Amino acid sequence: MIRAAGACEMLSCRRPIEEATGASGPSGSGCDGFACGEVAPTEGRNTERASRERKGAEVWNPDATRLRSGTIRESGRGQARRREALVRRFLSVVKWVGGIGLIVVLVCGGGMAFLYPTLSKTLKEQRERAMGPIVEVKTVEKGDLTRTISAPGTVKPKTEANITSRVSATIIRLPFEEGDTVKVGDVLVELDSKEVKAELAAAEARLLAQRASLKSAEASLAAEEAAILGTKASLDKALADWERQQELFGSGDISKAELDVYRATLDEQRASYEARLAGLKGSEANVEAARAAVLQSEADVARAKENVEYTIIRSPMNGVITRVDAKVGEVALGTITNAGSVIMIIADLSEMLVEARLSERDVARAKEGMGAKVYINGFPDRTFRGTLRRVSIQSQRGEDGATFFEAEIVLHLDGDRSMFAGLTANVDIEVENLEEVVVVPSQAVLDKRVEDLPEKVRSTSQVVDKDRTFASVVFVLDDRKVVMRPVRVAASSLTSTAISEGLEPGEKVVVGPYRALRELEDAKTVRLPEDEKKEDEGRPGETEVAKDGGETGAGEDDKPAQSEEKASSPEAAEEESTAGEAHASTAG
Template sequence: MKARRLVAYIAGAVATAAVAYFVWPGLIGGPREQVPAKKADGKAQLAGAAPVRAATVIEGDMPVILTAPGTVEPLANVAVKTRVDGQIVEVRFKEGDLVNEGDILFKLDDRLVKAQIAQAEANIAKDQASLKVAESILSRRETLARQKIVSEEAAETAKQTVEGLRAAIAAGQALLESQKTQLDYLTIRAPITGRTGSLNAKIGATVRSADALALVTINQTRPITVSFAIPQAELAALRRALAASATADVAVPGGTRPTVVKGTITFVDNQVDRTTGTITAKVVADNADEVLWPGQSVAVRLTVEIKPRMLSVPAPAVLPAQQGMIAWVIGPDNKVAPRTVTVERIVDQTAFLSAGLNVGERVVTDGQIRLSPGATVTIEEPRRGPSPATEERRMNGRG
């Protein structure tokens, strides 16, 4: 009985010692011996070291870029209406056609106006013939009046007749010009170069100058305008961009890759919208291929300026923390420590810094969740090619 108790006591003591040796140092955070382990590819690494990916701090130019959603607007928009009443006898375009300024769009029935013009011209010719006779009579009477052969009243009557005919001719010419203008209005031309919209009046329709509905609307699409709004905090940068005629990339969503059209900033509004705290600006693009279309939603990317000699790291290297933004810095001994950094701007997955790091230092870009101050890390090579999950989907015909 005593022998059994002794064996049990010894076994318990051994178990307690084993737990104290293997478990207790981990609980109190004390050092443990790092035993080299073999990776699958045969390279040695320290057991317990966290695998991470890293990048080196570099120096370069930082583009100051403003991005915002935008809306495409025609540079000009004209609702074509008739100036005179009449019946449409000819339409010289199709809906959606690109027309040039001065092109004939509609012709109205002009027969009545042409007849009135012919009548006016005949009346003027008649009055001009009468004027010649009256002027001849006036000349003779003035001569006879000086010779006391006819009375002064007769000469005055002849003079009044001449003046009356001259006034009639002037009135007739004014009427003729008015009728010619009416005739010109019966031919409706494109006021701008642009693309036509829906046709609201067909051949045979009677149109009136008082009609509210336009015959057709023309949008100028080459060049074209993109309107967008920027937070008021960026007003100073926006004004610098306007002064420098800065270029902008207008991205049109769709397909596997968005189509990008180049433009130039041409306008910044003269006041901030108090309801949204934003200010409106506009970019004009040549749009020679008409990639941009009125009403379209696009993404505007405006390069305001370039700041030289800025420190940069991949954006995933910078993380939010209680004390601000931090980066995990890898020391020469492969031990890491968090360091507070000042982020100036993040552009295209690159974080540009104004303080906190030095050129050539290494920072962790992936695997920070496993780190603690003073921890040892091993740096893994960047992943190349598709991930195992992606490769599996490809082999199974699922993407």
């Protein structure tokens, strides 16, 4: 084997050849293929290269030294490139690991953020079940209880008038607006009167004509009466002549033919008289008809005059205009017999009522004179008083098909004129008043099946009626435990219940929350709100201590972890090894 000094012919390597060619390379060619990763040249070329370098070293020994120095410098740059490549690989791995770690952190953090409320709620419920539910208690006291029945209603004025027109005419003036106060006799609406005045003139003309006809008929009747008097005289003379001629004919003084002439004259006068009588009756009828026509014409004139007056509509009462539904220029429709469209509404707001609808179940308990509390939606912060004045005895059916009885409650406004008609209201009619009784919130009284009561409670209580299906019970607080106590209810309202037996003033009963009440059992341990407050005050301190200790431990553990990570990194070990080799070569 030939020793040679110089550099490897692979330009990307530039490593010095320190031993004989073929002795250090993996293929036996003299090139350190494992160190640089290049493919070793063939054995012939390596031998020739070694021969040339040997000759050059014998001739130019100082140059060879410089050549080796240059080779060492070139070798240092190659090592730097290797280190940069290793750093890039290391940073790439760090980026991938960091990205994956960030994704894991985001996923886990989102999952924890989503699950935390549920987990927190579950843990809290488990803790509460272990320590007992938190309940609210109230000391039993005596007080007054009013039993009421409720009904919906609507606020309305005592008196309300719809102003309509009795004639069809155009509106030419509306002196008042909505909200104005009016008095009896004030002009509310003025209609165009030209047409109705023309109708009045025509009716008066017809009246004059009918009166003239009546006079003519009366004159005809008078003439007929005079004529019939002459006819009656002629008939009487003919009858007297006929009777005298009959006597003469009986004595033989005249002949039959002469007697027949007098008989014909009598018959003629009688027929004429009867005709005059019939004519007289006709004249009388004409007079009656003329008189009726005159009366009719007079009625038409009177109606026409009223229509003229109806063109001026006046207020029938003192009140306030609550609504105006017409405008100037519009036609107000109406007739004498049928009221037309509503022009405006006037209400007497000095006394307001609530028309309530009582159900069939409550109507029998409502009596006139009972007091009532009225809650009006338009005044949510006020409670009004009222008195039941009337209850209808005839049922009505609403739009939804439900049957109800109308009740009238008078509002006590004490001179307050700020009430509005048409507001929705709810009425609580006071049907029973209990004074100085034990009163508890209605929510505190529960209905339990008698068969579900504990045997001790069911057997020792004098209040439980074993023949009934349900029994009313309350839970009384006794040294952090609750005791189921059967009670007898005297009366109840929406918010309060009067207890006639089973409770005494001064005892503490559980009043809520409702969910805890439903789950309570006899002799069960409970907690009060102040207990939870104390627990919440102690819990943050423990959390802070745990947090500080965790951070301190983590800080102490970080250092060895970092050292272990650095020592266990293969890239760092290789980089340190390469740096050591370069340092040794430079020193040599």
